[in-house]
Amino acid sequence: MKRIAAPALARLAAELARTHDVFVPLAAGDRLVLGRLDPAAPPAAIPWNPWRLSEPLKSIWFPPGRVLARWPRPAAPPAPPRPRALFGAKGCDLRAVSCLDRVLRDHEFRDPGWCAARESTLVVAGDCTGAADSCFCTMMGDLPHPRDLFDLCLSPLEGGFLVEAGTERGERLLAGHGDLLEEAPPGAAERRAEAREALAARVRKGNERFPVRDPxxxxxxxxxxxxxxxxxxxxxxxxxxxxxxxxxxxxxxxxxxxxxxxxxxxxxxxxxxxxxxxxxxxxxxxxxxxxxxxxxxxxxxxxxxxxxxxxxxxxxxxxxxxxxxxxxxxxxxxxxxxxxxxxxxxxxxxx
Amino acid sequence: MGNDFEPLPARVEEVVVETPTIRTFVLRPAAPVPFRAGQFLQLYVPGVGEAPFTPSSSPSEPERLEITVLRAGRVTAALHALRAGEEIGVRGPFGRGYPLARLEGREVVVVGGGVGLAPLRSLLHALFERPGFARRVSIKYGARAPGELCFRRQYADWAARPGVDFTATIDRPAEGWTGRVGLVTTLLDGMDVDPRTACALSCGPEVMLRFVARKLVDVGFPAESVFLSMNRNMSCGMGICGRCNVGSVFLCRDGPDLSYAEVRHVPYALG
Structure with missing residues (x-):
């Protein structure tokens, strides 16, 4: 497994910003929301959100308002969207994406906007490293770290991040940026597993006051x-x-x-x-x-x-x-x- | 990838005035729109909006659609303002359509109320084009007043077909009306069909469907053999926009016709 230091991650984002619209966590008051990284002034470090952002990811792929069709029909098909890269997605965010994929992509009707946006977006997800009082993913049978639907997954570890590719696209990205990566220290995967389990236990404990047994x-x-x-x-x-x-x-x-x-x-x-x-x-x-x-x-x-x-x-x-x-x-x-x-x-x- | 939200242009070929509030639009779509009886289309008035309608014409004519529309709201008012030659849009077809295969060899009772006879007319066309497919077709039709009966010129032709009977009723006595008077449910008493093996299909206002379904079950129809055209606000047509559900069933995708057995225990399903 590879490790990426925080400054190298910021460089990766800055490089992506040349060809992608890059969305990263940004502070808005006391909350973190998704904001567009300014390619002219990339930050020295990508802000890290310990748990999911206040804003749901659907606002990027399924925006509040979108033109679906024009009348009369335009002669040319719509231009493909500019590729995007998305930092800050958590396990629960990706679970939600899998729900919306079922509705908007994986049956006889396909939502063209959703499908195009999904395909053209590179997802850089991350483990949760804390939990809000309102977090209850474990009650829903999930865990506070991404399990699928990410291109890259970051797990904070000793000043940097363990980085795992979840798709071929993620593998290619890592292969193309070998200079930003280093070998993970011995035992890193085990320490990641321990940190994940410790946080899951904390979320479970925080929700013990809402006992539920039935489906x-x-x-x-x-x-x-x-x-x-x-x-x-x-x-x-x-x-x-x-x-x-x-x-x-x-x-x-x-x-x-x-x-x-x-x-x-x-x-x-x-x-x-x-x-x-x-x-x-x-x-x-x-x-x-x-x-x-x-x-x-x-x-x-x-x-x-x-x-x-x-x-x-x-x-x-x-x-x-x-x-x-x-x-x-x-x-x-x-x-x-x-x-x-x-x-x-x-x-x-x-x- | 196709865009399922983009309407197909369709030219209005003719506008037939059925009643003071009901018109039939004869449409010539830019490409044939194959549909099964009971499936619905979204009619689009450019810049105004869409509303769902089941064609009242034969499914064997996908290149020429007849759509019968009661003026009830914003989109239907815009439709009623259309003249021959104008262009609108259609999307679809959506939904499952009538359970035609289940009607084979059975006595079929068709119960319509007001403009609710329109989707059923498409089913009647489909049945009439398959002589002997249904053992019998009994049409029961109700409207508030004689002037509100749709498709009046066709009743005699329907009733003259072998194995077909047609009875109309109006809610209250009216001058010059010599037919039956009373709600459409009064036509369901004493029918000479075997309710244990017959099949009934009904379309009309929700309150009518409720009483028609109860009456049919009272006279011996199994709830599984009573099909109701459920009324809900169907918009996307794909079961995703979230407003037409009856329990877990999205009518636009899995309906709009459901058996009484499927809906009778769903809260709020029939008002």
Whole structure:
């Protein structure tokens, strides 16, 4: 296995920036988000995010607004996107990518924008080296380090990074930059495994207060039509922040509008918490009540998505927990759904 | 790679006024659009938006589509403003379509309400083009008033076919109407079909579907033999945009016709 020192990693990013749009973690207030590396002034070190960024990766590959089609049809196909390189992806981010691949790529309909963006993006992922209070990947059966879907994976070790290639593209990149690499010290792989296990244990311990035993599909499905959803949604203000922050949420609205001599079709992020999300012509609205929409959100993530696509559409990244101004914690909801806890009043700690 | 979100141009060849609020658009798409009866298309009015419709014409004519549209909202109002010669777009087909193979050799009861007869007409064409395929076709059709009955010029032709009967009803008595009066469910009492082996397909407003399904089960139809054209906001057509689900089923991909057995226990499925 190879090791790359921090300054050499920054050089690698700067070299990539000549031919790629390079996205790296950047501070925005007290949070880290994805920002474009300025090729004219590359940083001396790539900022390291100990856990997932505040922003989900879908904002890069499945942007909030995108032109999907034009009318009349343009004669020439759209130009391929400029290649991208993405630093800062974590295990939960890549789990989310695998969810969206199932929806947007791996069946009879293929989303051209998603497929092109996925193919043209080099993913430099990294192990988590810490956990937010909201992190619960282990509850979802995952681990706080990338396991697949990366081109390169970085594991911090003694002032540098162990670097592992996950694809041929990653192998080629390493082979082309042998001058930036050195042999990993003896025992590095074992120390990486120990660090990974120690962090996984920490995340598990941090979530012991939300004991769950049953499969989530069972806990959620057994409450179809029960009153518990009203209790869980008591402090929901329908702001949609959980949907926007969620790395797997992908509901969208096709918005058509005149453009120049013709027309354009945009895809905009949408939210299943909007009262009008499922409204039909003539005004009939399925899921008119918030409690029905709240249930639908959980049903989609934990029942319908596994039935349709084979995996749970929750990665345990905890962004929804962080984003919720009603302090609704998905872990707590899942725990309550399993134990059928129904409060007699709104919890006192919500002010 | 093709772009499934890009509509195919289609010329409006003719506009047929069916009722004051329902028109049939005869479309000539730039390339044939092969579809199965019950599959739907997205009609696109450039710059305005899309809405889903199941063609009312025969699947054996993919180069000439008839689409029957009730004016109900923004997109349908723009469609109703179209004149012959104008160009719109179509995407599709989407969905599974009617379970045609399951109708072979069976008595088939077709229950339509208002503009809901439109998708069923495509099924009727498919059945009429296969003489003897279904053992019998019994058409039950309801509308609020005589002026709201679609495809009036065709009833006599349908009823004259061997093994086919047609009965229409209107909700309230009206001057000059000598036919049946009452909700379409009243036509389902005392039918001379064997409900244990027959198959029923219904399309209409959600509240009508609910009562039609209950009535058919009451008179002995197994819930598995009652197919309902479910109403939801279907947009992308691929089961991914997230608004047309009934439980775990995305109607645009796995429907829009589902058996009553598939939906009767799903919360909120039928209102």
């Amino acid at each position: 989530f599909e069972k806990s959620v499905a057994k409450h179809e039509g029960t009153a518990i959803w009203g209790a869980l949604a008591a402090t929901c203000v329908e702001c949609n922040a959980c949907n926007i922050a969620c790395p797997t949420c992908h509901c969208f609205l096709l918005h058509d509008l005149p453009a120049g001599e013709g027309a354009a079709r945009l895809r905009l992020w949408d939210s299943c918490f909007h009262a009008g999300h499922a409204r039909m012509a003539g005004g009939l609205t399925p899921r008119l009540q918030l409690t029905e929409r709240f249930r639908n959100h959980y049903h989609h993530k934990f029942v319908s998505f596994p039935r349709n696509w084979g995996v749970t559409a929750c990665t345990g990244c905890g962004r929804c927990v962080e984003a919720c101004m009603g302090r609704i914690d998905k872990r707590e909801c899942l725990h309550r759904l399993e134990t059928r806890w129904i409060p007699s009043e709104v919890p006192a700690e919500v002010d």
